[in-house]
Amino acid sequence: MKEETICSVEINDDGETYTAKLQASTSGVYKEYENQNLEELLEELLHDIPGELLERER
Numbered sequence: 747m748k749e750e751t752i753c754s755v756e757i758n759d760d761g762e763t764y765t766a767k768l769q770a771s772t773s774g775v776y777k778e779y780e781n782q783n784l785e786e787l788l789e790e791l792l793h794d795i796p797g798e799l800l801e802r803e804r
Contacts, residue, residue, distance in 0.1 A: 753799060755791060759784075766791055770798035 756767045764787045766779040775798050781787040 753795065755795075757787070768794060768798070770795075773798050 750771075752770070752772050754769045754771075758765045763780055763782050764784050766787055768775070768777045768779070768791060770776075777794065779787055779790050781790070
């Protein structure tokens with residue numbers, strides 16, 4: 747079985763703000779997030795990722 751990347755997430759910290767980039771290859775979605783609180787940033791990602799991955803099954 748061939749391995750396929752269906753989603754990639756990049757999280758960065760510039761010392762003041764956390765940024766994240768979400769690329770879902772299944773739906774073609776690219777989103778950027780920014781938050782000063784890492785936990786809130788992760789919650790945003792966790793909210794969006796399942797919906798983007800479920801696009802693959804439709």
